[in-house]
Amino acid sequence: MPRKARDIFVKTLDTLLPPRCAVSGEIIDEQGMLSSKAWAGLDFIADPFCRICGVPFEYTDGVEDQGAMMCMSCMEKPPLFRAARAVVMYNETSRNLILGFKHGDKTQLVPVFVQWLLRSGGEFLGEVDFIIPVPLHYLRLVKRRYNQAALLAHGLTKETQIKTLPMALKRVRSTPSQGHLSAKERHDNVKGAFTVGLKYHEMLKNKNVLLIDDVYTSGATIKECTKVLKKAGVNGVYVLTLARVGRAER
Numbered sequence: 400m401p402r403k404a405r406d407i408f409v410k411t412l413d414t415l416l417p418p419r420c421a422v423s424g425e426i427i428d429e430q431g432m433l434s435s436k437a438w439a440g441l442d443f444i445a446d447p448f449c450r451i452c453g454v455p456f457e458y459t460d461g462v463e464d465q466g467a468m469m470c471m472s473c474m475e476k477p478p479l480f481r482a483a484r485a486v487v488m489y490n491e492t493s494r495n496l497i498l499g500f501k502h503g504d505k506t507q508l509v510p511v512f513v514q515w516l517l518r519s520g521g522e523f524l525g526e527v528d529f530i531i532p533v534p535l536h537y538l539r540l541v542k543r544r545y546n547q548a549a550l551l552a553h554g555l556t557k558e559t560q561i562k563t564l565p566m567a568l569k570r571v572r573s574t575p576s577q578g579h580l581s582a583k584e585r586h587d588n589v590k591g592a593f594t595v596g597l598k599y600h601e602m603l604k605n606k607n608v609l610l611i612d613d614v615y616t617s618g619a620t621i622k623e624c625t626k627v628l629k630k631a632g633v634n635g636v637y638v639l640t641l642a643r644v645g646r647a648e649r
């Protein structure tokens with residue numbers, strides 16, 4: 400649709416159905432924006448956080464060099480990925496926001512999310528050659544009609560000109576929902592669920608990639624994707640998600 404026609408279309412829609420906040424349902428002034436109540440409920444991740452996995456620290460009293468901080472878990476066993484960052488903590492507000500985006504067709508939020516991702520993952524953009532979204536299994540894709548991680552990846556490409564490879568990583572096995580599983584069960588659940596298309600191996604060899612997903616929960620999915628990407632020849636994997644679970648004490 401030409402821009403002008405689209406503007407009129409959106410305006411008409413706005414008059415018929417005032418845009419509502421994606422979290423609280425309150426009426427708001429502009430399509431895609433959030434109400435002040437939703438803003439207040441979002442817990443944006445800020446320094447200090449682990450330089451590797453991005454987990455924010457609960458207590459930082461007495462820590463001198465905050466720029467070099469690592470959490471206990473990364474110190475004991477560094478993850479396969481180079482570094483991970485997330486925009487907000489996974490709480491009730493961000494959960495509702497992301498569920499609406501995943502299942503409720505709230506795709507008007509993509510430009511807002513992309514701006515958040517750019518802010519939180521800006522330090523990775525100079526390092527990576529490609530952007531790769533965590534894939535859905537095609538059966539789930541048919542049901543949902545879009546892969547939310549791929550929408551975010553394409554949004555990032557638009558802003559950065561870094562190419563997205565939406566088909567490089569494939570989910571070869573449909574995995575049951577992980578909501579109720581323990582960390583160990585999640586790990587087993589995703590084992591062997593992903594593969595990198597053979598024709599991408601040459602393209603990805605010794606390259607750095609930015610892996611995109613909506614939520615970093617136990618890290619099982621991210622770790623499995625990182626493993627197969629590295630096996631396919633990728634040099635460094637950077638991870639960027641909208642939300643993440645957990646805080647680290649220090």
Ligand SMILES: [Zn+2]
Pocket residue numbers: 449450451452453454469470471472473474
């Ligand atoms: Zn860490």
